[in-house]
Amino acid sequence: MANLEIDFCGIKSPNPFWLASAPPSNSAYQVQKAFEQGWGGAVWKTIGAPVLNVCNRYGTIDYKGSKIIGLNNVELISDRPIELNLREIAEVKRNFPNHAVIVSVMVESSKEAWQDIVRRTEETGADGFELNFGCPHGMSERGMGSAMGQVPEYTCMVTEWVMEVATKPVIVKLTPNITDIVQPARAAVRGKASALSLINTINSIMGVDLDSFELKPNVGGKGGHGGYAGPAVKPIALHLLSAIASDPEIQRSRVPISGIGGIETWRDCVEFMLLGATSVQICTAVMHWGFRIVEDMIDGMSNWMDDKGFKTVYDFIGASLPRISTFGDFDLGFQTVARINPDKCIHCNLCYIACNDAAHQCIDLRSGKLNGDMSAMLHPVVREQDCVGCALCASVCPVDDCISMVEIDSGRPHITWNDLTKKRPEVLNWDQMEEYREEAKIHIH
Amino acid sequence: MAEHYKPVKYKQWELTLEERFQEYHPPLTDREAVLEANRCLYCHDAPCMVACPTHIDIPTFIKKIATENTKGSARTILQANLLGATCSRVCPVEELCEGACVLEHEHKPIIIGRLQRYAMDYAASKKLKFFHPGKPNGYKVAVVGTGPAGLSCAGELAKLGFDVTCYEKKEMAGGLDTYGIVVFREPVEVSLSEVRMIQDMGVKIKTNTTIGVDVTMEELIENNDAVFVGVGLGSVPDMSIPGETLPGVVDGLEFIEETKVRKLNEITFGQRVVIIGAGNTGIDCATIARRLGSERVTIVYRRSEAEMPAYHFEYQFALGEGVTFMFMIQPVEVVGEGKVEGLKCVRMDLGEPDQSGRRRPVRASGAEEFVLPCDMVIKAIGQKKHTEMFSKLAEHGVKTTSNGYIAVDFETNRTDNPKVYAGGDCIRSKGEASTVSAVQDGKIAAAAIHQQLTGTPSPNEKHIEPVLSPVMK
Incomplete structure (x- = not known):
């Protein structure tokens, strides 16, 4: 069986699956139960400043029968006494010496407070810290959480304060509620952070009740932004992860990254790791189904690694990163067209209407009449010479492998936008662009 | 305990008479309906709509159930078919809309009939009125x-x-x-x-x-x-066989009507019932008899299974209800002293196709007559x-x-x-x-x-x- 062990900036874990700092990692009872069921590590629910909670705390997006494709919360950091948390953290570490126990911390913006909490927490024997610079609700209004993560200078400064006293690795957790995630990531690295984790939750309002006009979640008739998580945020998390994982400055620093955001299955975990995450953190999926989901994460990833011939997770971590590029470096000569397999087509004609109304009108409905004669049903046919290869039809097709996007030789030069505009800057004018198109046989219709 | 935690009773003998005559399919719950509606692909030029003789805009009414615009859904149905509530219950959907559903390829067509009933039930429960008399045109x-x-x-x-x-x-x-x-x-x-x-x-x-x-x-x-x-x-025509007027020989349509206008416990039925004719009326009579409590219910039909006019799903339903089918059997006389005691029949073969295209039943050579003992004969051989x-x-x-x-x-x-x-x-x-x-x-x-x-x-x-x-x- 494949070896799932990781060494995350010195924090050892039997597998890359960690509980994210959140309600599932609120107590020794929960974390120990999770470890017994196979979780490799846990980031303890943030301890630090005193708080009071409200209810309701959660709102969800349910989509076409699937519950919780998105979860939003207005719960704050741990409301249990610090002493109790520290005692339980020590107990868990004693009972599970080979698991990763990381403590998320957040206090007001003073050097004294940060250094004090770090010193006290180190006494528990925990393996490391995670600095919560990401919580977007409740704490941020008090100048903590994302209020820090949104200002790179603060991120750097507080990281430096912590690093002055910490003897264990320190992970800086980043907020996605920012224009350019690379800036605070670089700031954390400048502050000598041992590692990065992302994403924290995204600012959100989950919905409005059509009868009462109340917000979701409803807190005594009021509501406000909360932190959005769950499967719906995964694409955003993957992008932000890839943005920092492919940043040259972060790459030079060689800090490992812990990926977070909408992870639900081993497949999600693999995707995060292919884009550079060494460990992954999970919360919403556990809140939905409990700790038991880790069994399939371990099993599924192991089977996949065996099938691929990977011995350790390091054989594939970051394997997709070299493919991360920008529009200007894409090959303008790459051409695909849609091919519909008539034997698989069930004549729903969704491809036709999507192409006709929302794309480039290159699918025709051929033959047949609306006369009840099923043998004469209309069927979609692609006019290949007009197909721009957008893949919308393949995306809406409900049948597996019915519409394939097939690469064809476009006869056009294989050049990128960056190279083209460097070689022939005149194409930035419409007239010259038309000339170039003519020459490169690029037909717009 | 919540209603849906009660164990479901499937066995007829565990049900009361009233329960046996409740609608066979329970209504869809809101969640079931929305889930099923969301499964609909919302086809362009949907074949279900073509297959519906009244051309109800099925994808549209289903989409409206999905968006919880059930009122709009009901209107969409009724615009094309004022009797949408009845049709949602009695249409042979397997032969029509559901049979044409493109998801048939996954062997799971959308349950269009039951979704339609959901929208119709909603309109009825809310007493919604969609149409008003038009401006009088004098005709x-x-x-x-x-x-x-x-x-x-x-x-x-x-x-x-x-x-x-x-x-x-x-x-x-x-x-x-x-x-x-x-x-x-x-x-x-x-x-x-x-x-x-x-x-x-x-x-x-x-x-x-x-x-x-x-x-x-x-x-x-x-x-x-x-x-x-x-x-x-x-009404059902005469069979022109001896004994047809004996007490205990009943018209199939009248038998069905009994369940609609009388109290269930006041309906007369036999313990051993023979139904003549394997059309949908015959199936209805047979299943009613079973649900009323008849011990043995047999449908006799002079042609074979392949020629029977009943819809396939009706046939399957009757089999599940414990109805016995005897094919290639022709009744020749109702026997009994003052009341039905049996049905005399003879075995048939299929000969050349008749004008309906179905093979004509002919008396099997050398076949001897035999009597099916019964105390009730229901005629379901078409209508005059x-x-x-x-x-x-x-x-x-x-x-x-x-x-x-x-x-x-x-x-x-x-x-x-x-x-x-x-x-x-x-x-x-x-x-x-x-x-x-x-x-x-x-x-x-x-x-x-x-x-x-x-x-x-x-x-x-x-x-x-x-x-x-x-x-x-």
Whole structure:
């Protein structure tokens, strides 16, 4: 069986699956139960400043029968006494010496407070810290959480304060509620952070009740932004992860990254790791189904690694990163067209209407009449010479492998936008662009 | 304990009589309906819509259930089919919309019938009214018969502003929807609420009114601008075999009607019941008998399984209900002293195809007669035509087909008398006699009457035409 062990900036874990700092990692009872069921590590629910909670705390997006494709919360950091948390953290570490126990911390913006909490927490024997610079609700209004993560200078400064006293690795957790995630990531690295984790939750309002006009979640008739998580945020998390994982400055620093955001299955975990995450953190999926989901994460990833011939997770971590590029470096000569397999087509004609109304009108409905004669049903046919290869039809097709996007030789030069505009800057004018198109046989219709 | 945690009772003998006659399919819950509606692909030019004889815009009404616009969903259904509630229960959906569903390839077509019922039940429970009488246009139309064809025609005309009066010989309106559909497929109340909806649209319905007795056909044709005949068919014909009049020999349609108008525990039934005929009426009688408590129920049919007219799903249903089928058996005599004691039968073979294209049953060579012991015989071998009325109509130039149905032009459902239209089972010389076809007949006639009298096309009829991309045109 494949070896799932990781060494995350010195924090050892039997597998890359960690509980994210959140309600599932609120107590020794929960974390120990999770470890017994196979979780490799846990980031303890943030301890630090005193708080009071409200209810309701959660709102969800349910989509076409699937519950919780998105979860939003207005719960704050741990409301249990610090002493109790520290005692339980020590107990868990004693009972599970080979698991990763990381403590998320957040206090007001003073050097004294940060250094004090770090010193006290180190006494528990925990393996490391995670600095919560990401919580977007409740704490941020008090100048903590994302209020820090949104200002790179603060991120750097507080990281430096912590690093002055910490003897264990320190992970800086980043907020996605920012224009350019690379800036605070670089700031954390400048502050000598041992590692990065992302994403924290995204600012959100989950919905409005059509009868009462109340917000979701409803807190005594009021509501406000909360932190959005769950499967719906995964694409955003993957992008932000890839943005920092492919940043040259972060790459030079060689800090490992812990990926977070909408992870639900081993497949999600693999995707995060292919884009550079060494460990992954999970919360919403556990809140939905409990700790038991880790069994399939371990099993599924192991089977996949065996099938691929990977011995350790390091054989594939970051394997997709070299493919991360920008529009200007894409090959303008790459051409695909849609091919519909008539034997698989069930004549729903969704491809036709999507192409006709929302794309480039290159699918025709051929033959047949609306006369009840099923043998004469209309069927979609692609006019290949007009197909721009957008893949919308393949995306809406409900049948597996019915519409394939097939690469064809476009006869056009294989050049990128960056190279083209460097070689022939005149194409930035419409007239010259038309000339170039003519020459490169690029037909717009 | 919550209602849905109660263990479901599947076994007939665990159910009370009343429970056995509840609607066979429970209503969909809100969640079930929305989930199923979301499974619909929302096809462009959906084949389900083509397959529906009334061309209900099925993808649209299902999409509206998905968005919880159930009111809009109900309106979409009723716009195409005023008897959507009945059709949602009695349509042979496997043969029509659901059979055409593109998800059939996954062997899981959308349960269109039950979704339609969900929307219809919603409209009924909220007492929603969608249609109002149109602005009076001064024309008067008489509708004879208040089955689905008549009600549909009357309702569509009322929307357009016609002054419509329906004539019904029975006590309640609704025709077979009210009297002829087994109660665990459709409760009486569903049909009656459709009748009320049509009345609310301004249609006058005169029940207990027999043509030729209370009012003459001459008067109807004389006093109206158009007459629509939707009288359906009559009682089960005689078999012309000895013993047919013995007590215990009953008409299948009357047997079904009992469950609609009487208390269940007052219905007479036998312990050993033989049903003659394997059409949908025969199946209904057989399953009713089983659910009433008959010990042995046997359907005898003179042809084979392949020729039986019952829908396949009805056949499967009957088998599940414990009904026995005896194929290639012809009854020759009902035997008994003062009451039914048995049915004398003979084994048949199939010979050359007859004019219906089905192989003609012929007495098997050397076959001996045998007696099936029974205490009740139910005849379900089709329905007689209202020949008296047809001959009355003939005096007004209305012709009949070679096999005795009213002859119409199927584009307009107009008879050979330009003032007289017809629809429903009385014109259904071959093919699918069904509620939904009757509804469409009524619609077609209403549109044609409007066109004929006002000279303009009916705005009720949405013209459906496939859209072709510019290149194809």
